Amino acid sequence: MSKQSELEYYSADWIYPVETPPIKDGLITLRTDGTIVSISDTASFSDKSKIQYFEGAICPGFINSHCHLELSHMAGKIPPGDNLISFIRQVVQNRDHDPQAILPAIRAADQYMFDHGIQAVGDISNTTDSFQTKKESKIYYQTFVEYFDLLYPKMTSDEIRKYNAVRDKALQLELPVSAVPHAPYSITPELFDAITRLNTDSDPVSLHNQETLDELLLFKGKQGGFIPFYKDFGINLEEFKPETDSSLLYALHHMNKYAPTLLVHNTFTTSADILNANQLQDNLYWCTCPNANLYIENRLPDYSIFRAQNCRMTIGTDSLSSNYQLDIVEEIKTIKAHFPEIPFEELLSWATLNGARFLRVDGELGSLTPGKKPGLVHIKDIKSSETGIDISNAQASRIK
Numbered sequence: 007m008s009k010q011s012e013l014e015y016y017s018a019d020w021i022y023p024v025e026t027p028p029i030k031d032g033l034i035t036l037r038t039d040g041t042i043v044s045i046s047d048t049a050s051f052s053d054k055s056k057i058q059y060f061e062g063a064i065c066p067g068f069i070n071s072h073c074h075l076e077l078s079h080m081a082g083k084i085p086p087g088d089n090l091i092s093f094i095r096q097v098v099q100n101r102d103h104d105p106q107a108i109l110p111a112i113r114a115a116d117q118y119m120f121d122h123g124i125q126a127v128g129d130i131s132n133t134t135d136s137f138q139t140k141k142e143s144k145i146y147y148q149t150f151v152e153y154f155d156l157l158y159p160k161m162t163s164d165e166i167r168k169y170n171a172v173r174d175k176a177l178q179l180e181l182p183v184s185a186v187p188h189a190p191y192s193i194t195p196e197l198f199d200a201i202t203r204l205n206t207d208s209d210p211v212s213l214h215n216q217e218t219l220d221e222l223l224l225f226k227g228k229q230g231g232f233i234p235f236y237k238d239f240g241i242n243l244e245e246f247k248p249e250t251d252s253s254l255l256y257a258l259h260h261m262n263k264y265a266p267t268l269l270v271h272n273t274f275t276t277s278a279d280i281l282n283a284n285q286l287q288d289n290l291y292w293c294t295c296p297n298a299n300l301y302i303e304n305r306l307p308d309y310s311i312f313r314a315q316n317c318r319m320t321i322g323t324d325s326l327s328s329n330y331q332l333d334i335v336e337e338i339k340t341i342k343a344h345f346p347e348i349p350f351e352e353l354l355s356w357a358t359l360n361g362a363r364f365l366r367v368d369g370e371l372g373s374l375t376p377g378k379k380p381g382l383v384h385i386k387d388i389k390s391s392e393t394g395i396d397i398s399n400a401q402a403s404r405i406k
Contacts, residue, residue: 014038023374024374025375027351042379069372070361089231157194271293349395358373
């Protein structure tokens, strides 16, 4: 087979390489294995019959930087609400109710993400339920084995053993894996330190951050909804003595400052929080999961404060227990609907290259760059308007 016959050609109204400006009537040349050969325009290409044309836009595969694949069987089990603690209670009550549904739901969710253009996922695991699916998937998964001890030192040793066993299984299956803390409100200093020792400086880690007002109240005076929540587990928090009134600073003081670190949700994060965090952390990313934020707390972060400080933003879907679908374009649409001033091109970089950089896979994924194999996604029903790009009816599907 000749070298020329191994090439494929794709064009659209707009090509979004991400690392460079969009190209009107652009042309993507790639090998059959998905490797990008070149990005150009169609005018210089003589044989138009070889080009596969897509109305709308083509972009690289998406990076879903925060997901809980193992909760896929909980789709529709928890109604939308306005409080994270209520949501957590229902997850605890419902996650093991239908064990026969767990694996089929995980497989279906993995296929759905692939079909809708997701190329890599940063996925939280408390169990091994999703591991075989990840091993067999066409999607690249970075597994974050999530530890917590509910701020109760008497639980710490047992929890370390419990989640080390999950991590060991991931290592046995040769899955990319990191040990990560759940959230500031659920991790003792001792557990933070144990988690940090399990990773290298280059292992990406994540942390649920400032997702609810109750988290802030807990650290500002042992107030708020986590007090009765822990009491229900027989934990009175007598031994919890906050080192600082900032949950975020408490966490970062106990985390590796050099590791790629993803702070997830950030619904109640302030400008001062961002400034302080950037001084403590050398390699920080901020993940937003807008549809889950609305589903759980009916509130979004103030994206303007992150943009003002040039934060490296990424996008996640969270889980089907807190979202109607695992679709990055739906997340972009939600952000755009509430913050129309954010350019589509910027949001696309959140959803692709930034996530790839956090997961350390930007050498292969995240942009339409010659030499990479980032996947190709078709976004249809995307239109130009006087105010910018209209994506209110956009839908994504995989091309390659």
